Every structure is written in C-alpha cells, then in structure tokens.
Amino acid sequence: MAGKSFFIDTTRCTACRGCQIACKNWNQNGASMTKNTGSHQNPPDLDAQTYKLVRFSESVDKNGKLAWYFFADQCRHCIEPPCKDAIEAYVEGAVIHDEKTGAVVYTDKTREANFDEVKDSCPYNIPRLSEDGRIVKCTMCFDRVSAGLLPACVKVCPTGAMNFGDREEIMAMANKRLEVVKAKFPNAQLLDADEIRTIYLVVDDPKAYHDFAIASAASGIGRKLAMRRMTKPASRALRAMLPG
C-alpha cells in the first residue's frame, strides 16, 4: 500500500502540546475562551478550531502504579474512509481522498452533507461542524505535504513522538519500535494499523488513553460501513430525484 502515514509513539510524548498549537498556527484556527474544568486537557474536546488535541488520562494499574497517558488525537486518514461515503452520499466530490498521499481532505462542499451522519460514520469521533456549516478536521497538512514539507504537528515535535513519511517506512518504524517497547510493556500495541494512516503505539489498554483510541464498535469500519456502501448509490439516486 502506497501513500503516507503518521506514526505517533505515545511513549515519547511529553504532552508539551506543541503539535496542538502548531496545528492551530498552520491552519490559522482560533481559540475559545475556555475554563479549567479540573483537567489540563483543554479545549476539552476536538472542535471546529481544534483539529489536533492532546488528551490527558490518569491511570492506575493493578499494582497501584500510576501512569499519566498522553494521546495526541487527530484524524486517522482511514485507508477506506467511511466519512467519505457518508458525505458523498449527499454531495459528490466533497471529499478528496488523495491518491498519492492517502490524505482524506474535506472541501467546502461538506456544507451540503448531513453532519450527524458523518460524525456517526467516523469510528474515531473526529469530524466537527464549523459555524459556517463546513465539516472540518485534520487535513494531513495536505498543502504542506504536497510542497514536500512535514505536517506542522510533526515538524514541531521535540521528542520524536510525531513521525510522518511513506507508508512502508512508517510501518517499519512502528513495528520496530513496538518490538523494543514490548520488552518493558508486554501489552504494547499498534492501534488499527492496517486500516488507517495515523498509527498510534500505546503500552496499555487503548481505552485507558481515550474512548476512541481504537475504532469504536458502534460506528466501526465493519457492518455499518458495509451497509452504507450498499445503500449509497440508491440514496444518491434518491437525493437526485428530490427537488432543491
């Protein structure tokens, strides 16, 4: 499989949030006047101005040992993106699934899609609705990558937690790192590596990091997507027949 991929090594992430800020900087996304809600995770969730969010989770293992997990959440750029189907069920060409990189990029035409359906289609709870009606998320810094640059979040990472490159190299890097990490953390794993282009390495139950760290069963890539695929031509045909 060609194209690009991210490798996010959570064992190296210090939650400096350089990626979160660099993402806002490159995309010229604004900030909200947040409140501290008793957590350092802020804004509390992804939003239309926040495509990349470092999630903070405290976790205690069965021996009482405390861990503080950091999960730099972002779009996974699925190999077969269900959101594309969900959007294009309403509007053709609203999503660019770039052949060269594998980036899944939303266009302004996403205004015409049904946001709830798009959100439900995503196994990772990523898409957000902007005030102007567009559906938005991480673009894989499509513009930077097309110009031979690294995505902003990768460029700014000081520790090597964020990595980006050709799919094969990234997979090799991830598998190699997994082998090393397993010696100390037997539960270490790569999350959904075969289905997506943003590959996380975690050392514990993915749920300890984030509810949507792995594809959620409710909206997963499995049955629901298959159903949608089956009904897609019909629903589009139906929409075409409807007035306005």
Place this chain on the structure above:
Amino acid sequence: MTNHWIDIANSDCILIMGSNAAENHPISFRWVTKAQLAGTPVIHVDPRFTRTSAKADIYAPIRSGTDIAFLGGMIKYIIDNNKYFKEYIANYTNGAFIVGDKFSFKDGLFSGYDAEKRKYDQSTWAFKMEANGMPAVDKTLEDPRCVFQLLKTHYARYDLDTVSSITGTPKDDLLKVYETYAATGVPDKAGTIMYAMGWTQHTVGVQNIRCMAIIQLLLGNMGAAGGGVNALRGESNVQGSTDHGLLFHILPGYLPTPAASLQTLAEYNKKYTPTSNDPLSANWWQNRPKYVASLLKSMYGDAATPENEFCYSWLPKVEDGKTYSWLDLFDSMYQKQFSGFLCWGQNPACSGANADKNRDAMANLDWMVVVNLFENETASFWKGPGVDPKQIKTEVFFLPCAAYMEKEGSITNSGRWGQWRYKAQEPPGEALPDGDIIIELFNEIRALYKEDKEATFPDPVLNLKWDYISNGKFDAHSVAKAINGYFTKDVTIQDKQYKKGDLVPSFALLQDDGSTSSGNWLYCQSYTADGNNMARREKDDPTGLGLYSKWSWCWPVNRRIIYNRASVDLKGNPWNPKKPVIQWVVEDGKGKWTGDVPDGGWPPLQNADGTANDKSKLPFIMKPAGVASIFGNGAKDGPFPEHYEPLECPVEKNPLSAQLTNPVAAVYGTARDIIKTCDPRFPFVGTTYRVTEHWQTGVLTRWLPWLLEAEPQLFVEMSEQLARMKGINNGDMAIVESPRGKLEAVAIVTKRLQPFTVLGQEVHLVGLPWHYGWTWPPDGGDSANLLTPAVGDPNTRIPETKAFMVNVSKKEV
C-alpha cells in the same frame, strides 16, 4: 550548565530533581528521550507526579523542601556501599585535604556561629596549612580530619529511616534512586543532574546544589560527557544576563561589586585576587586585575588611564556587608527608602514573593517606569483588586518595547552558548528595542548633567564611553564587539602584533595595563577578526558527542564542557574511552589535546611512564587549590549541606538536629512579613511552579489565545484524600490561603498528588502555578506569589517560593 543541552543525550543516568523538565524545558526532552532510547534510566524526584514523571523510568515523591535529606542519604549510600570513585576524589577534589582544628559541627550548627548576628565566622572552617603554604593532605582519605572522613561522619546520621521520615519518600523508592544513580561511580560512566527553581528557591537553595555537586564529585561525574551539574535556566537568557552582571553582587564577568571599604583599585585587586602556593594550581582568578582593567577601559575609554586606576573611583560602591537583592529592594521600597523605580521587562506585582508586600511598596514610590510588551499587573497596580486609584500617588509611565523577534542581538542559553538572533519584523507602533530605549534615556540624562553646572559627581556620566549608535539607532554589533574587547594601542604579544582597534582574539591576551578593553572577559573571543562567532551555524561534529563547536560560540573560549581536564586520568587518558571529551595524544614525541577545548593546554599531570609532569596544572582551574570543593568553605551557611526545614514547615522537630531551620536564612521584618510554622490554621505544604503553556507571570503568554485556551485559569492541584477531607470536588473553585494572602483557584483533584508520611504524620501538599494576574483573562485568577514568603537563601537571597504553608477550603457559592 557545566555541560550543555545536547550533552544530556550522552548520559548514563539522568536525575531530574528540583525541575519539571518535560514541562518547563520541553526541548530538553529531545535529548532526554534520545538517552532513554539508548537505555539510560531517567529518574524524577518531585512532590508531584508531572509530565516529567510520566516519562521517567523511576519516580520518587518527595516533600518539598527536603532535598538535602534526600541527597544526604545518597551520599551516605555511596560511601557505605563503596560506590565512590576514589582516585578521582583523591586527585581532583579537596576530599584529601585536612580541615583545621577550629572546625566542628554540633547538633545542626557549624563552628563559628554568632546567634545574635545570625552569621558564621567562616574562618573557623579553614584547612590545616603546611609550612609551604599548601593545605595538608592525606591521599589515602583515611585521616579522621580529612574532608572525606568528615563528610562520612556528617552524613552518617542520614540513614534510610530518618531520611524517609523527613522526606516522606518511601524507603524502597529512596533505595531504587540511590542504587541507580550511584552506579555511575565507575570510571567509564557518567550521570547528570537536571535541576531548576525547584532547588534554588529555598532558604537552603545553594546547599541543595552543593549537595548534588558533592555527589557528582564522589562519583567522578564532573568534566565528563553526560555528566556535570546542569541548571536549567528559567528564561532563555538568564545565563547571559547573569554573565553580564544582572545581580547586585557582581559586575560583568563575575567580578565582585566594589564595596565602600575598597576605595582604590589596588585595594580591590588585593582583596579579590586569590593566590596559591601550589605550582600545579593554575589559579585562574590570579588574572582578575586584567579583567577589571579591561572592563574599566570598555566603560570609560580614553579617560581610563593607569595613573587614575582606570577611573575605578567612578564605579558605584556598595555598603560593606549590605545586600541589594530583589527581596532587599522591595523591603526598602516598602519602607519608603527610595522613591523611583525603573521596572524593565519584569512584573514584580506577580513575580515577586509575597506579592502583596510588593504591591503595597509600589504605592510608596513617586514614580515608576514600566518597560514591557503588554500592560501588566505592575503597570496597573494602582487599579488592581482592592486598590483605590485615588489613594495612589505613584506616577506610572509605560514604555512599550519590542519583542524578541523584533530586534537583533544575542542570547546565551543554559549551556553557555551565545547565539545570535536576527530581527524578523519591525516592532509595532511606538515600541522600541530595549537598546534604543536605553540609548535615548542615557542621552537625555547626560544632557541634563551637561547643562547643570552644579550636578553632583558628573564625571562618570559625562565620560562614559557611549558609541553604540549607528544610523541613529542602537547597534547590537557595536555592543557585542565592545563586550568582546579591543586593543587600545598597538602591542606585540608573544611575537604577534596587534593594532589599536583590533578585536582581542581571546581573554588570555587581556592586559592589566590599559592596552586592552573588554566589557566582559568571559565573552572575549565571541566577536573577533573572524567575525561574529555567535552567528556561526556550521554543523560539524567531529567528536560525535554533539559538541557542535562551530555552531554559535560558548564561554569560556568555546569550551563546551567545562572542567573537562577532570574527564581524563592523570596521564590524560579519558576515564570513559567511548566518550572522550578530551584526550592527550602524542605524535612524533609531541603531545597535544584533542577533542573539546581543554581547560588550559598544559600537559597531563603524569607522563606516560607515571612520573609527575611539573608543567601540568590541576583540572579545576577556577579554584585557588586547583581541585573541586567537597568541603565548601565559601558558602555562608556551612561547608557541608545540612538539612533544615523551610522557614514555614509542617513539623516542629528536625530529627537530624536541634536546629529546625537554616540559622542564617535571610528574613525581613515589616508588618507584611508574616511567617507561621506549625500553625493549625495553615496545615498544608504549598508550592509553586510553571506549566509548559505559560511563561513566568504570563505577561506574554496570557495574550496568546492558543496558549491561554490550553491553560486558561489559575488552578490548585491536590490529592483525592485532601479533597475528600475538605469536601472539594474536581473542578470546584477553592480558596487557598497563606499567612500572607488569599487566592481563588480551580481545584484539580488528582492521583498525581499523594499525601506524605512525615515523622509518622500525614502531610498534604498542594501546588499552584504563578502565571496569572488580573489584567487578562477576566477569570484567570491572581498571582500565586500572594501566598509565598519573602524569605531568602543566605548566599543568594533567592526567595523560598517552593515550600511554605497554606490552608485550602471550598469556595461557598
């Protein structure tokens, strides 16, 4: 730092203590992570489990303010378990020196204590001297009065049980840390310490660091790649500002500020130029008169002549024995002892300990000039919470200045690298670079002195060398060159000719006869005939150790790891052959050092056949004896670090001695200086810190929406146990109160804080960042320094903002 940032990657064991490096020095973790990937264990010792702890291999909790107990226990462990590097101690430290008969230590007090003056007579800590004027030594380290044996006796009290009962660190954790770190005592391994304000901001701040320096010397970790004592500076240019004499007790280049009793340069030089009778001691400070003369030449130019002692008499003098630190200045301001204040690039209404005292003090001023990027709480103190502007007489002037990317110049990082920066864009509106503001200000002052025929003592103002302007603007290059220094006349030195106006190539060529100038001898070589060395950007790394000797320039003389002559054995072979910082190489019968710039080019102490080489010098060239100080008789609070409680502490007894707190700590006596120990109204330990997302008092970062979004409000972190006890839920508003002030903060209730068991009792600790203030954002909260005490370390007078006592309660809605 004795070493530098990249060198952390070379370490065999990284101890992070008194620092939250992952959060406050995030880029340092590039190198920490690199070492960790190569198998280096990372240890974090801290009152809180932080983002640093989350990445560490070993985390050990410690009650804030008990680091000497923790480290003293490590000294005992190293000695008891024979983990020390004996050859290194015997040859490169004063561990073998015999201490004089007057020295003693009894129940927490060293000899020479004067209880009335709260001061030690340090002369009682002198070494025993031989007839030849050199200290008596016993290189077997067995004489009961030698430093090593006294050290062993001193720390014999610091057993695991006692240490654990003071620090609250479980014994298992203590042992794990001691074992892991002490493993670097073998010759070919080096451990490093990364510390910051968690160590300095205590009434025993200097001794915290001294204690670690002793450990590094016992283990032979000084001078080596991956070793050293490494202060992570709290601002990008703290190192540079310190080098250039920011603090009251030094002039640029660590030359002591002249005191009133030293009326002539001859007297000054006599007092501050050390002598050594040891032919093997380089005693580098014997050169001090050259550096002072060159500094005076750079200040007063042609007016400075040998006949008038280079205008030494024009230098302002401090009163003997009087201190002029931050705490002293605000104490004096509070007591109306002066009336005007230039507040440049700082925010004392939020940054200073006991902030309410500082805010009150500002109301005693006639005028205050605030130079900053944004209006801050200092500039607007007169309209702050609880203040009636009508009652404030202080006239405040605000001068907007350029941000760092709007001006050219150098900054010096923690690793002593002077790095040149360029201007990216013009400053907005009327904002000016600091240099231009200073130029305009001084030009005006000088004009006033010129006009006024009765001006008091006009000579230093009228004669100050002041040629740093080109095209009508401040010229950073002209200042950088003056700092480096010039030849002021044609001279020939060692058959080489230099012309008047040539830049001096190295401080080894500075003179005491007025033929050279240098604004800071340490920076001599930073800007030479080769150009601006601080602007170099070559990426060669021939040693593979990450020295990058042609990237920027570092003091002294581009030496990337100082004391590097201690990284080799007596014959010049590296203790660690895999990571040689320097190495003595003999080719065709001629020897030379390869690798980093050595601490002096003298040959090794021994020839290849083991005979002594009398042309050699000992490695610690800045010390008169040529060796490093395990016994440090220069510190005001004792030659060995001793555990004392913070001035505000949760315990009534110190199990190590009858002395509860540092007997010579700096204290102040105004109505605003209230200290409460073991007061049931303030039962919890408080501490302050920073987060990644904000910088200092947040004057810059609170105005950056992306950063404010990530950390929008003052918070107080506390354990689940304490929160339960006080009925506080996560996210509730809590009230935190100390004997000095009161704050509202969002409660973060977390497992990352746990109660400590201290002397059999449960002790809770809470912590707050000090980034906030009332100007912005609307619900951001106020400064955590409203809580902290203005008490200080006796050596540096840094305030004890890392350990004090508070109460917390839920804010009733």
